[in-house]
Amino acid sequence: MSTDSLPVIPHWIDGARRASTSGRTAPVFNPATGEVQAHVALADEAEIAAAISSATRGFEAWSAFSMAKRQTVIFKFRELLNARKGELAEIITREHGKVVSDAMGEILRGQEVVELATGFPHLIKGAFSENASTGIDVYSIKQPIGVAGIIAPFNFPAMVPMWFFPVAIAAGNAVIVKPSEKDPSAALWLAELWQEAGLPDGVFTVLNGDKLAVDGLLTDPGVHSISFVGSTPIAQYIYETASKHGKRVQALGGAKNHMLVLPDADLDLVADQAINAGYGAAGERCMAISVVLAVEPVADALIEKITERIANLSIGNGASTPEPDMGPLITDAHRDKVTGYIDIAEQDGATIVVDGRGFSVDGHENGFFVGPTLIDHLPTTSRAYTEEIFGPVLEIVRVETFEEGVELINSGAFGNGTAIFTNDGGAARRFQHEIQVGMIGINVPIPVPVAYHSFGGWKASLFGDSKAYGVQGFEFFTREKAITSRWLDPATHGGINLGFPQN
Numbered sequence: 270m271s272t273d274s275l276p277v278i279p280h281w282i283d284g285a286r287r288a289s290t291s292g293r294t295a296p297v298f299n300p301a302t303g304e305v306q307a308h309v310a311l312a313d314e315a316e317i318a319a320a321i322s323s324a325t326r327g328f329e330a331w332s333a334f335s336m337a338k339r340q341t342v343i344f345k346f347r348e349l350l351n352a353r354k355g356e357l358a359e360i361i362t363r364e365h366g367k368v369v370s371d372a373m374g375e376i377l378r379g380q381e382v383v384e385l386a387t388g389f390p391h392l393i394k395g396a397f398s399e400n401a402s403t404g405i406d407v408y409s410i411k412q413p414i415g416v417a418g419i420i421a422p423f424n425f426p427a428m429v430p431m432w433f434f435p436v437a438i439a440a441g442n443a444v445i446v447k448p449s450e451k452d453p454s455a456a457l458w459l460a461e462l463w464q465e466a467g468l469p470d471g472v473f474t475v476l477n478g479d480k481l482a483v484d485g486l487l488t489d490p491g492v493h494s495i496s497f498v499g500s501t502p503i504a505q506y507i508y509e510t511a512s513k514h515g516k517r518v519q520a521l522g523g524a525k526n527h528m529l530v531l532p533d534a535d536l537d538l539v540a541d542q543a544i545n546a547g548y549g550a551a552g553e554r555c556m557a558i559s560v561v562l563a564v565e566p567v568a569d570a571l572i573e574k575i576t577e578r579i580a581n582l583s584i585g586n587g588a589s590t591p592e593p594d595m596g597p598l599i600t601d602a603h604r605d606k607v608t609g610y611i612d613i614a615e616q617d618g619a620t621i622v623v624d625g626r627g628f629s630v631d632g633h634e635n636g637f638f639v640g641p642t643l644i645d646h647l648p649t650t651s652r653a654y655t656e657e658i659f660g661p662v663l664e665i666v667r668v669e670t671f672e673e674g675v676e677l678i679n680s681g682a683f684g685n686g687t688a689i690f691t692n693d694g695g696a697a698r699r700f701q702h703e704i705q706v707g708m709i710g711i712n713v714p715i716p717v718p719v720a721y722h723s724f725g726g727w728k729a730s731l732f733g734d735s736k737a738y739g740v741q742g743f744e745f746f747t748r749e750k751a752i753t754s755r756w757l758d759p760a761t762h763g764g765i766n767l768g769f770p771q772n
Protein backbone atom coordinates (compact mmCIF):
# COMPACT_ATOMS: atom_id res chain seq x y z
CA MET A 270 0.00 0.00 0.00
CA SER A 271 1.35 3.42 -0.97
CA THR A 272 1.92 6.02 1.73
CA ASP A 273 3.18 8.82 -0.54
CA SER A 274 1.14 11.36 -2.49
CA LEU A 275 1.65 9.79 -5.92
CA PRO A 276 -1.47 9.05 -8.01
CA VAL A 277 -3.11 5.63 -7.75
CA ILE A 278 -4.11 4.25 -11.17
CA PRO A 279 -7.72 3.05 -10.82
CA HIS A 280 -9.93 0.46 -12.53
CA TRP A 281 -12.40 1.20 -15.34
CA ILE A 282 -15.75 -0.33 -14.40
CA ASP A 283 -19.22 0.61 -15.64
CA GLY A 284 -17.88 3.26 -17.97
CA ALA A 285 -15.89 5.25 -15.40
CA ARG A 286 -12.61 5.34 -13.51
CA ARG A 287 -13.20 3.56 -10.20
CA ALA A 288 -10.86 4.25 -7.31
CA SER A 289 -9.82 1.07 -5.57
CA THR A 290 -10.99 0.29 -2.07
CA SER A 291 -8.82 -2.80 -1.65
CA GLY A 292 -6.04 -1.00 0.17
CA ARG A 293 -3.51 -2.84 -2.00
CA THR A 294 -1.27 -1.23 -4.64
CA ALA A 295 1.92 -1.90 -6.61
CA PRO A 296 4.49 0.69 -7.69
CA VAL A 297 4.69 1.80 -11.34
CA PHE A 298 8.19 2.91 -12.30
CA ASN A 299 9.58 5.18 -14.94
CA PRO A 300 12.22 2.69 -16.12
CA ALA A 301 14.41 5.41 -17.63
CA THR A 302 14.85 7.21 -14.31
CA GLY A 303 14.21 4.37 -11.90
CA GLU A 304 11.68 6.53 -10.02
CA VAL A 305 8.28 5.37 -8.82
CA GLN A 306 5.88 7.62 -10.73
CA ALA A 307 2.53 6.19 -9.61
CA HIS A 308 0.91 3.24 -7.91
CA VAL A 309 -1.60 0.89 -9.46
CA ALA A 310 -4.65 -0.50 -7.72
CA LEU A 311 -4.63 -4.24 -7.02
CA ALA A 312 -8.19 -5.51 -7.06
CA ASP A 313 -9.73 -7.46 -4.20
CA GLU A 314 -12.62 -9.95 -4.45
CA ALA A 315 -15.31 -7.25 -4.25
CA GLU A 316 -13.75 -5.30 -7.12
CA ILE A 317 -13.36 -8.44 -9.22
CA ALA A 318 -17.04 -9.25 -8.65
CA ALA A 319 -18.05 -5.67 -9.56
CA ALA A 320 -16.05 -5.87 -12.80
CA ILE A 321 -17.61 -9.20 -13.80
CA SER A 322 -21.13 -8.12 -12.98
CA SER A 323 -20.73 -4.88 -14.97
CA ALA A 324 -19.31 -6.85 -17.92
CA THR A 325 -22.27 -9.25 -17.73
CA ARG A 326 -24.67 -6.31 -18.05
CA GLY A 327 -22.50 -4.85 -20.81
CA PHE A 328 -22.66 -8.12 -22.71
CA GLU A 329 -26.45 -8.26 -22.48
CA ALA A 330 -26.75 -4.76 -23.95
CA TRP A 331 -24.05 -5.04 -26.59
CA SER A 332 -24.95 -8.46 -27.96
CA ALA A 333 -28.41 -7.08 -28.72
CA PHE A 334 -26.97 -4.31 -30.93
CA SER A 335 -27.39 -4.92 -34.66
CA MET A 336 -24.21 -5.68 -36.55
CA ALA A 337 -24.53 -2.36 -38.38
CA LYS A 338 -24.63 -0.47 -35.08
CA ARG A 339 -21.68 -2.42 -33.71
CA GLN A 340 -19.75 -1.65 -36.87
CA THR A 341 -20.39 2.10 -36.48
CA VAL A 342 -18.83 2.06 -33.00
CA ILE A 343 -15.78 0.10 -34.16
CA PHE A 344 -15.21 2.42 -37.11
CA LYS A 345 -15.41 5.39 -34.76
CA PHE A 346 -12.92 3.75 -32.37
CA ARG A 347 -10.53 3.21 -35.28
CA GLU A 348 -10.80 6.85 -36.35
CA LEU A 349 -10.19 8.15 -32.82
CA LEU A 350 -7.25 5.80 -32.31
CA ASN A 351 -5.69 6.80 -35.60
CA ALA A 352 -6.06 10.50 -34.81
CA ARG A 353 -4.82 10.36 -31.23
CA LYS A 354 -2.32 7.49 -31.14
CA GLY A 355 0.52 9.89 -30.29
CA GLU A 356 -0.95 10.31 -26.78
CA LEU A 357 -0.97 6.56 -26.30
CA ALA A 358 2.63 6.18 -27.52
CA GLU A 359 3.80 8.67 -24.88
CA ILE A 360 1.94 6.80 -22.14
CA ILE A 361 3.57 3.53 -23.21
CA THR A 362 7.07 5.02 -23.24
CA ARG A 363 6.59 6.61 -19.82
CA GLU A 364 5.72 3.31 -18.15
CA HIS A 365 7.43 0.69 -20.36
CA GLY A 366 10.56 2.59 -21.39
CA LYS A 367 10.62 1.67 -25.10
CA VAL A 368 11.38 4.54 -27.48
CA VAL A 369 8.35 6.53 -28.70
CA SER A 370 8.63 5.42 -32.35
CA ASP A 371 8.63 1.79 -31.20
CA ALA A 372 5.59 2.45 -29.00
CA MET A 373 3.93 3.89 -32.10
CA GLY A 374 4.89 0.72 -33.97
CA GLU A 375 3.07 -1.49 -31.47
CA ILE A 376 -0.01 0.75 -31.67
CA LEU A 377 -0.05 0.50 -35.46
CA ARG A 378 0.15 -3.31 -35.32
CA GLY A 379 -2.75 -3.27 -32.86
CA GLN A 380 -4.67 -0.84 -35.04
CA GLU A 381 -4.40 -3.38 -37.87
CA VAL A 382 -6.55 -5.72 -35.79
CA VAL A 383 -9.09 -2.95 -35.18
CA GLU A 384 -9.21 -2.45 -38.94
CA LEU A 385 -9.73 -6.18 -39.46
CA ALA A 386 -12.55 -6.05 -36.90
CA THR A 387 -14.39 -3.31 -38.82
CA GLY A 388 -15.15 -5.98 -41.43
CA PHE A 389 -16.40 -8.48 -38.83
CA PRO A 390 -19.83 -9.29 -40.36
CA HIS A 391 -18.08 -11.14 -43.14
CA LEU A 392 -16.03 -13.12 -40.62
CA ILE A 393 -18.91 -14.26 -38.41
CA LYS A 394 -21.32 -15.19 -41.16
CA GLY A 395 -22.95 -18.57 -40.78
CA ALA A 396 -23.60 -21.10 -43.53
CA PHE A 397 -26.80 -22.43 -45.09
CA SER A 398 -27.46 -25.77 -46.78
CA GLU A 399 -30.78 -25.85 -48.55
CA ASN A 400 -32.66 -29.15 -48.80
CA ALA A 401 -30.08 -31.18 -46.84
CA SER A 402 -32.84 -33.77 -46.60
CA THR A 403 -36.11 -33.50 -48.44
CA GLY A 404 -37.78 -30.31 -47.25
CA ILE A 405 -35.15 -29.82 -44.56
CA ASP A 406 -32.62 -27.00 -44.42
CA VAL A 407 -29.54 -27.02 -42.18
CA TYR A 408 -27.81 -23.83 -41.21
CA SER A 409 -25.30 -22.56 -38.68
CA ILE A 410 -25.05 -19.22 -36.90
CA LYS A 411 -22.21 -17.78 -34.84
CA GLN A 412 -22.99 -16.12 -31.56
CA PRO A 413 -20.76 -14.35 -29.02
CA ILE A 414 -19.56 -16.36 -26.04
CA GLY A 415 -20.18 -13.77 -23.31
CA VAL A 416 -17.57 -12.14 -21.09
CA ALA A 417 -14.00 -12.53 -22.31
CA GLY A 418 -11.03 -12.14 -19.93
CA ILE A 419 -7.82 -10.74 -21.46
CA ILE A 420 -4.66 -10.94 -19.35
CA ALA A 421 -1.71 -9.00 -20.76
CA PRO A 422 2.08 -8.96 -20.30
CA PHE A 423 4.12 -5.81 -19.69
CA ASN A 424 5.97 -5.77 -22.98
CA PHE A 425 3.14 -4.68 -25.30
CA PRO A 426 0.65 -2.85 -23.07
CA ALA A 427 -1.44 -1.67 -26.06
CA MET A 428 -0.80 -4.16 -28.87
CA VAL A 429 -1.38 -7.40 -26.96
CA PRO A 430 -4.82 -6.38 -25.61
CA MET A 431 -5.55 -5.18 -29.17
CA TRP A 432 -4.79 -8.67 -30.52
CA PHE A 433 -7.97 -9.76 -28.76
CA PHE A 434 -10.45 -7.05 -27.80
CA PRO A 435 -11.32 -5.65 -31.25
CA VAL A 436 -12.26 -9.16 -32.38
CA ALA A 437 -14.08 -10.06 -29.15
CA ILE A 438 -16.06 -6.80 -29.10
CA ALA A 439 -16.89 -6.94 -32.81
CA ALA A 440 -18.24 -10.46 -32.33
CA GLY A 441 -20.62 -9.13 -29.65
CA ASN A 442 -18.77 -10.01 -26.44
CA ALA A 443 -17.85 -7.87 -23.43
CA VAL A 444 -14.20 -7.87 -22.34
CA ILE A 445 -12.35 -7.47 -19.07
CA VAL A 446 -8.71 -6.49 -19.61
CA LYS A 447 -6.27 -7.24 -16.79
CA PRO A 448 -3.18 -5.23 -17.77
CA SER A 449 0.30 -5.90 -16.47
CA GLU A 450 0.68 -4.12 -13.14
CA LYS A 451 3.99 -2.75 -14.49
CA ASP A 452 2.40 -0.54 -17.19
CA PRO A 453 -1.37 -0.33 -16.66
CA SER A 454 -2.19 3.14 -18.07
CA ALA A 455 -2.46 2.26 -21.79
CA ALA A 456 -5.53 0.09 -21.12
CA LEU A 457 -7.27 2.92 -19.24
CA TRP A 458 -6.63 5.30 -22.14
CA LEU A 459 -8.12 2.74 -24.54
CA ALA A 460 -11.17 2.39 -22.26
CA GLU A 461 -11.82 6.13 -22.46
CA LEU A 462 -11.45 6.04 -26.23
CA TRP A 463 -14.06 3.27 -26.50
CA GLN A 464 -16.45 5.35 -24.46
CA GLU A 465 -15.91 8.31 -26.79
CA ALA A 466 -16.58 5.97 -29.73
CA GLY A 467 -20.00 5.12 -28.26
CA LEU A 468 -19.40 1.68 -26.75
CA PRO A 469 -21.98 1.02 -24.01
CA ASP A 470 -20.78 0.94 -20.40
CA GLY A 471 -19.60 -2.44 -19.22
CA VAL A 472 -18.47 -3.74 -22.63
CA PHE A 473 -14.84 -2.72 -22.01
CA THR A 474 -13.64 -3.08 -18.43
CA VAL A 475 -10.14 -2.63 -17.03
CA LEU A 476 -9.47 -4.59 -13.86
CA ASN A 477 -6.09 -3.75 -12.42
CA GLY A 478 -4.45 -6.28 -10.20
CA ASP A 479 -2.12 -9.17 -9.60
CA LYS A 480 -2.60 -12.94 -9.15
CA LEU A 481 -5.76 -12.38 -7.12
CA ALA A 482 -7.47 -10.60 -10.03
CA VAL A 483 -6.20 -13.20 -12.51
CA ASP A 484 -7.45 -16.08 -10.37
CA GLY A 485 -10.83 -14.37 -10.05
CA LEU A 486 -11.16 -14.24 -13.83
CA LEU A 487 -9.97 -17.84 -14.22
CA THR A 488 -12.46 -19.30 -11.77
CA ASP A 489 -15.62 -17.13 -11.85
CA PRO A 490 -18.39 -18.73 -13.91
CA GLY A 491 -19.36 -15.26 -15.18
CA VAL A 492 -16.21 -15.21 -17.37
CA HIS A 493 -16.47 -17.43 -20.46
CA SER A 494 -13.06 -17.26 -22.10
CA ILE A 495 -9.49 -16.37 -21.24
CA SER A 496 -6.93 -14.93 -23.63
CA PHE A 497 -3.54 -14.77 -21.94
CA VAL A 498 -0.12 -13.62 -23.07
CA GLY A 499 2.91 -13.85 -20.79
CA SER A 500 5.65 -16.17 -19.62
CA THR A 501 5.43 -19.93 -20.16
CA PRO A 502 5.00 -21.11 -16.54
CA ILE A 503 2.11 -18.68 -16.03
CA ALA A 504 0.62 -19.51 -19.46
CA GLN A 505 0.55 -23.18 -18.50
CA TYR A 506 -1.04 -22.37 -15.13
CA ILE A 507 -3.65 -20.19 -16.86
CA TYR A 508 -4.44 -22.90 -19.40
CA GLU A 509 -4.85 -25.61 -16.79
CA THR A 510 -6.83 -23.54 -14.29
CA ALA A 511 -9.20 -21.88 -16.76
CA SER A 512 -9.81 -25.19 -18.58
CA LYS A 513 -10.62 -26.86 -15.27
CA HIS A 514 -13.24 -24.17 -14.75
CA GLY A 515 -14.86 -24.86 -18.08
CA LYS A 516 -13.55 -21.89 -20.03
CA ARG A 517 -12.27 -21.60 -23.53
CA VAL A 518 -8.55 -20.68 -23.26
CA GLN A 519 -5.74 -19.44 -25.46
CA ALA A 520 -2.54 -18.91 -23.45
CA LEU A 521 0.51 -17.62 -25.30
CA GLY A 522 3.83 -18.16 -23.54
CA GLY A 523 7.51 -17.30 -23.78
CA ALA A 524 10.00 -17.73 -26.59
CA LYS A 525 13.61 -18.24 -27.61
CA ASN A 526 13.74 -17.33 -31.27
CA HIS A 527 16.59 -18.42 -33.54
CA MET A 528 17.82 -16.95 -36.78
CA LEU A 529 19.52 -19.52 -39.02
CA VAL A 530 22.11 -17.91 -41.28
CA LEU A 531 23.28 -19.95 -44.27
CA PRO A 532 26.69 -19.26 -45.84
CA ASP A 533 25.12 -17.78 -48.98
CA ALA A 534 23.19 -15.08 -47.07
CA ASP A 535 23.91 -11.38 -47.50
CA LEU A 536 25.81 -10.74 -44.25
CA ASP A 537 25.16 -6.98 -44.21
CA LEU A 538 21.43 -7.65 -44.36
CA VAL A 539 21.78 -10.31 -41.67
CA ALA A 540 23.80 -8.04 -39.37
CA ASP A 541 21.26 -5.20 -39.73
CA GLN A 542 18.34 -7.51 -39.04
CA ALA A 543 20.04 -9.24 -36.11
CA ILE A 544 20.60 -5.83 -34.52
CA ASN A 545 17.01 -4.70 -35.14
CA ALA A 546 15.41 -7.93 -33.99
CA GLY A 547 17.81 -8.57 -31.12
CA TYR A 548 18.01 -5.14 -29.51
CA GLY A 549 14.75 -3.42 -30.55
CA ALA A 550 12.63 -2.68 -27.44
CA ALA A 551 15.76 -3.77 -25.48
CA GLY A 552 15.00 -7.37 -26.46
CA GLU A 553 11.68 -7.32 -24.58
CA ARG A 554 9.71 -8.74 -27.50
CA CYS A 555 8.33 -12.25 -27.69
CA MET A 556 9.43 -12.30 -31.34
CA ALA A 557 12.91 -10.89 -30.65
CA ILE A 558 15.81 -12.82 -32.12
CA SER A 559 17.85 -14.24 -29.24
CA VAL A 560 20.09 -16.73 -31.01
CA VAL A 561 21.95 -16.41 -34.30
CA LEU A 562 22.77 -19.88 -35.60
CA ALA A 563 25.67 -19.19 -37.91
CA VAL A 564 26.37 -21.98 -40.39
CA GLU A 565 30.16 -21.92 -40.76
CA PRO A 566 32.23 -20.33 -42.12
CA VAL A 567 30.17 -17.14 -41.59
CA ALA A 568 30.37 -16.62 -37.80
CA ASP A 569 33.57 -14.54 -37.58
CA ALA A 570 32.59 -12.18 -40.39
CA LEU A 571 29.07 -11.80 -39.00
CA ILE A 572 30.30 -11.08 -35.47
CA GLU A 573 32.56 -8.38 -36.84
CA LYS A 574 29.66 -6.73 -38.66
CA ILE A 575 27.31 -6.96 -35.65
CA THR A 576 29.98 -5.58 -33.32
CA GLU A 577 30.60 -2.58 -35.62
CA ARG A 578 26.88 -1.82 -35.61
CA ILE A 579 26.52 -2.15 -31.82
CA ALA A 580 29.15 0.55 -31.40
CA ASN A 581 26.86 2.99 -33.21
CA LEU A 582 23.71 2.27 -31.19
CA SER A 583 22.43 4.96 -28.85
CA ILE A 584 20.85 3.94 -25.55
CA GLY A 585 18.85 6.29 -23.36
CA ASN A 586 15.51 7.59 -22.21
CA GLY A 587 12.93 6.50 -24.80
CA ALA A 588 11.15 9.85 -24.41
CA SER A 589 14.25 11.95 -25.27
CA THR A 590 14.74 14.00 -28.40
CA PRO A 591 16.60 13.06 -30.50
CA GLU A 592 15.30 9.59 -29.88
CA PRO A 593 17.82 6.91 -28.89
CA ASP A 594 17.78 3.48 -30.56
CA MET A 595 17.05 1.59 -27.37
CA GLY A 596 15.58 2.30 -23.95
CA PRO A 597 15.83 0.62 -20.55
CA LEU A 598 14.40 -2.65 -19.25
CA ILE A 599 11.11 -2.68 -17.35
CA THR A 600 12.34 -3.02 -13.73
CA ASP A 601 15.54 -3.28 -11.72
CA ALA A 602 14.64 -6.90 -10.91
CA HIS A 603 14.37 -7.72 -14.60
CA ARG A 604 17.67 -5.93 -15.33
CA ASP A 605 19.36 -8.06 -12.69
CA LYS A 606 17.81 -11.22 -14.15
CA VAL A 607 19.14 -10.34 -17.61
CA THR A 608 22.66 -9.55 -16.39
CA GLY A 609 22.49 -12.77 -14.32
CA TYR A 610 22.09 -14.72 -17.57
CA ILE A 611 25.18 -12.99 -19.00
CA ASP A 612 27.06 -14.13 -15.86
CA ILE A 613 25.81 -17.69 -16.44
CA ALA A 614 26.95 -17.65 -20.08
CA GLU A 615 30.39 -16.48 -18.98
CA GLN A 616 30.63 -19.13 -16.24
CA ASP A 617 29.65 -21.76 -18.79
CA GLY A 618 32.60 -20.83 -21.01
CA ALA A 619 31.06 -18.43 -23.54
CA THR A 620 32.93 -15.40 -24.85
CA ILE A 621 31.27 -12.07 -24.01
CA VAL A 622 32.15 -10.13 -27.18
CA VAL A 623 30.22 -6.99 -26.19
CA ASP A 624 29.28 -6.68 -22.52
CA GLY A 625 26.19 -4.66 -21.55
CA ARG A 626 26.51 -5.27 -17.81
CA GLY A 627 27.00 -2.23 -15.59
CA PHE A 628 25.74 0.07 -18.33
CA SER A 629 24.91 3.62 -17.27
CA VAL A 630 23.28 6.53 -19.11
CA ASP A 631 24.40 10.06 -18.19
CA GLY A 632 21.71 11.84 -16.21
CA HIS A 633 19.79 8.57 -15.80
CA GLU A 634 22.11 6.72 -13.45
CA ASN A 635 19.20 5.03 -11.66
CA GLY A 636 17.48 3.86 -14.88
CA PHE A 637 17.16 0.14 -15.56
CA PHE A 638 19.61 -0.03 -18.46
CA VAL A 639 21.55 -2.95 -19.89
CA GLY A 640 23.73 -2.28 -22.92
CA PRO A 641 23.48 -4.37 -26.09
CA THR A 642 25.32 -7.60 -25.40
CA LEU A 643 26.84 -10.08 -27.85
CA ILE A 644 27.84 -13.57 -26.75
CA ASP A 645 29.84 -16.07 -28.81
CA HIS A 646 30.72 -19.75 -28.35
CA LEU A 647 27.72 -20.29 -26.07
CA PRO A 648 27.40 -23.99 -25.11
CA THR A 649 23.88 -25.18 -25.92
CA THR A 650 23.77 -26.87 -22.52
CA SER A 651 23.97 -23.48 -20.78
CA ARG A 652 20.81 -22.10 -19.16
CA ALA A 653 21.69 -18.88 -20.95
CA TYR A 654 20.92 -20.79 -24.16
CA THR A 655 17.98 -22.95 -23.13
CA GLU A 656 16.01 -20.30 -21.22
CA GLU A 657 14.36 -17.08 -22.32
CA ILE A 658 16.39 -14.01 -21.28
CA PHE A 659 14.08 -11.23 -22.54
CA GLY A 660 16.77 -8.57 -22.74
CA PRO A 661 19.22 -7.01 -25.21
CA VAL A 662 21.37 -10.13 -25.47
CA LEU A 663 22.24 -11.75 -28.79
CA GLU A 664 23.81 -15.18 -28.65
CA ILE A 665 25.89 -16.67 -31.46
CA VAL A 666 25.90 -20.43 -31.77
CA ARG A 667 28.14 -21.86 -34.49
CA VAL A 668 26.88 -24.87 -36.43
CA GLU A 669 28.38 -26.81 -39.33
CA THR A 670 25.28 -27.57 -41.38
CA PHE A 671 21.68 -26.56 -42.14
CA GLU A 672 20.54 -29.85 -40.58
CA GLU A 673 22.39 -29.17 -37.33
CA GLY A 674 20.67 -25.78 -37.12
CA VAL A 675 17.22 -27.21 -37.76
CA GLU A 676 17.83 -29.93 -35.17
CA LEU A 677 18.81 -27.36 -32.53
CA ILE A 678 15.71 -25.23 -33.19
CA ASN A 679 13.41 -28.24 -33.13
CA SER A 680 14.89 -29.61 -29.90
CA GLY A 681 14.16 -26.39 -27.94
CA ALA A 682 11.21 -26.07 -25.58
CA PHE A 683 9.71 -23.06 -27.35
CA GLY A 684 8.24 -22.67 -30.83
CA ASN A 685 7.17 -19.06 -31.18
CA GLY A 686 9.13 -17.55 -34.09
CA THR A 687 12.19 -18.26 -36.18
CA ALA A 688 13.88 -16.96 -39.31
CA ILE A 689 16.18 -18.21 -42.04
CA PHE A 690 18.50 -15.95 -43.99
CA THR A 691 19.60 -17.34 -47.34
CA ASN A 692 19.37 -16.80 -51.07
CA ASP A 693 18.64 -20.49 -51.62
CA GLY A 694 14.90 -20.92 -52.22
CA GLY A 695 15.10 -24.69 -51.90
CA ALA A 696 16.72 -24.45 -48.46
CA ALA A 697 14.14 -21.90 -47.33
CA ARG A 698 11.32 -24.14 -48.52
CA ARG A 699 12.78 -27.12 -46.69
CA PHE A 700 13.15 -24.98 -43.56
CA GLN A 701 9.51 -23.88 -43.55
CA HIS A 702 8.44 -27.49 -43.91
CA GLU A 703 10.68 -29.11 -41.29
CA ILE A 704 10.77 -26.49 -38.57
CA GLN A 705 8.60 -26.99 -35.47
CA VAL A 706 7.73 -23.34 -34.93
CA GLY A 707 4.50 -21.40 -35.35
CA MET A 708 5.75 -18.27 -37.18
CA ILE A 709 8.57 -18.30 -39.71
CA GLY A 710 10.46 -15.53 -41.47
CA ILE A 711 12.34 -16.01 -44.72
CA ASN A 712 14.83 -13.15 -44.82
CA VAL A 713 12.42 -11.43 -42.40
CA PRO A 714 13.57 -11.42 -38.77
CA ILE A 715 10.38 -10.72 -36.77
CA PRO A 716 7.64 -12.47 -38.68
CA VAL A 717 4.61 -11.13 -36.81
CA PRO A 718 1.72 -12.06 -39.12
CA VAL A 719 -0.57 -9.34 -40.47
CA ALA A 720 -4.02 -9.07 -38.89
CA TYR A 721 -5.80 -11.29 -41.43
CA HIS A 722 -3.47 -14.18 -40.61
CA SER A 723 -3.26 -15.42 -37.03
CA PHE A 724 -0.51 -15.01 -34.41
CA GLY A 725 0.70 -17.85 -32.25
CA GLY A 726 3.52 -20.26 -31.61
CA TRP A 727 3.87 -23.98 -31.03
CA LYS A 728 4.99 -26.08 -28.05
CA ALA A 729 5.64 -24.11 -24.84
CA SER A 730 4.84 -20.85 -26.67
CA LEU A 731 1.09 -21.52 -26.89
CA PHE A 732 -1.26 -23.57 -24.73
CA GLY A 733 -4.63 -24.16 -26.32
CA ASP A 734 -5.57 -24.72 -29.92
CA SER A 735 -6.41 -21.21 -31.03
CA LYS A 736 -4.07 -18.45 -32.13
CA ALA A 737 -4.73 -14.71 -31.73
CA TYR A 738 -6.67 -12.58 -34.26
CA GLY A 739 -7.35 -13.41 -37.92
CA VAL A 740 -9.94 -16.06 -38.72
CA GLN A 741 -8.91 -18.09 -35.66
CA GLY A 742 -9.61 -15.08 -33.45
CA PHE A 743 -13.19 -14.89 -34.69
CA GLU A 744 -13.58 -18.64 -34.15
CA PHE A 745 -12.35 -18.25 -30.58
CA PHE A 746 -14.75 -15.44 -29.69
CA THR A 747 -17.86 -17.02 -31.19
CA ARG A 748 -19.70 -20.29 -30.74
CA GLU A 749 -21.67 -21.98 -33.42
CA LYS A 750 -25.22 -23.26 -33.41
CA ALA A 751 -26.40 -25.68 -36.10
CA ILE A 752 -30.10 -25.59 -36.87
CA THR A 753 -32.03 -28.26 -38.71
CA SER A 754 -35.30 -26.79 -39.91
CA ARG A 755 -38.42 -27.99 -41.65
CA TRP A 756 -41.39 -25.86 -42.59
CA LEU A 757 -44.19 -28.24 -43.19
CA ASP A 758 -46.04 -28.07 -46.42
CA PRO A 759 -48.46 -30.66 -47.73
CA ALA A 760 -46.05 -31.91 -50.39
CA THR A 761 -43.33 -32.98 -47.90
CA HIS A 762 -45.36 -34.04 -44.88
CA GLY A 763 -44.02 -37.50 -44.02
CA GLY A 764 -46.74 -38.62 -41.61
CA ILE A 765 -45.98 -40.73 -38.52
CA ASN A 766 -42.67 -42.63 -38.59
CA LEU A 767 -40.95 -43.70 -35.33
CA GLY A 768 -37.75 -44.82 -37.07
CA PHE A 769 -34.39 -43.00 -36.71
CA PRO A 770 -34.37 -40.04 -39.16
CA GLN A 771 -32.61 -40.98 -42.41
CA ASN A 772 -31.80 -39.02 -45.50
Ligand code: NAD
Pocket residue numbers: 420421422423424425429447448449450478479480483484498499500501503504521522523524554555657659685726730
Ligand atom coordinates in the same frame (compact mmCIF):
# COMPACT_ATOMS: atom_id res chain seq x y z
P1 NAD B 1 4.19 -12.66 -16.81
O1 NAD B 1 3.86 -14.07 -17.11
O2 NAD B 1 5.03 -12.36 -15.62
O3 NAD B 1 2.83 -11.82 -16.61
C1 NAD B 1 1.80 -11.82 -17.54
C2 NAD B 1 0.49 -11.53 -16.84
O4 NAD B 1 0.24 -12.56 -15.89
C3 NAD B 1 0.48 -10.22 -16.07
O5 NAD B 1 -0.76 -9.58 -16.27
C4 NAD B 1 0.67 -10.65 -14.63
O6 NAD B 1 0.02 -9.79 -13.71
C5 NAD B 1 0.04 -12.02 -14.59
N1 NAD B 1 0.70 -12.93 -13.64
C6 NAD B 1 2.01 -12.94 -13.28
N2 NAD B 1 2.25 -13.91 -12.38
C7 NAD B 1 1.06 -14.53 -12.17
C8 NAD B 1 0.67 -15.62 -11.34
N3 NAD B 1 1.55 -16.27 -10.56
N4 NAD B 1 -0.62 -16.01 -11.37
C9 NAD B 1 -1.51 -15.37 -12.14
N5 NAD B 1 -1.18 -14.33 -12.94
C10 NAD B 1 0.08 -13.91 -12.96
O7 NAD B 1 4.84 -12.05 -18.13
P2 NAD B 1 5.51 -10.62 -18.33
O8 NAD B 1 6.82 -10.59 -17.63
O9 NAD B 1 4.54 -9.54 -18.07
O10 NAD B 1 5.74 -10.64 -19.92
C11 NAD B 1 6.89 -11.18 -20.52
C12 NAD B 1 6.64 -12.59 -21.00
O11 NAD B 1 5.54 -12.60 -21.92
C13 NAD B 1 7.81 -13.17 -21.77
O12 NAD B 1 7.98 -14.51 -21.38
C14 NAD B 1 7.37 -13.07 -23.23
O13 NAD B 1 7.98 -14.00 -24.09
C15 NAD B 1 5.92 -13.33 -23.09
N6 NAD B 1 5.20 -12.83 -24.25
C16 NAD B 1 4.75 -13.76 -25.16
C17 NAD B 1 4.10 -13.34 -26.28
C18 NAD B 1 3.60 -14.33 -27.28
O14 NAD B 1 2.93 -13.91 -28.20
N7 NAD B 1 3.86 -15.61 -27.16
C19 NAD B 1 3.89 -11.97 -26.51
C20 NAD B 1 4.34 -11.06 -25.56
C21 NAD B 1 5.00 -11.50 -24.43
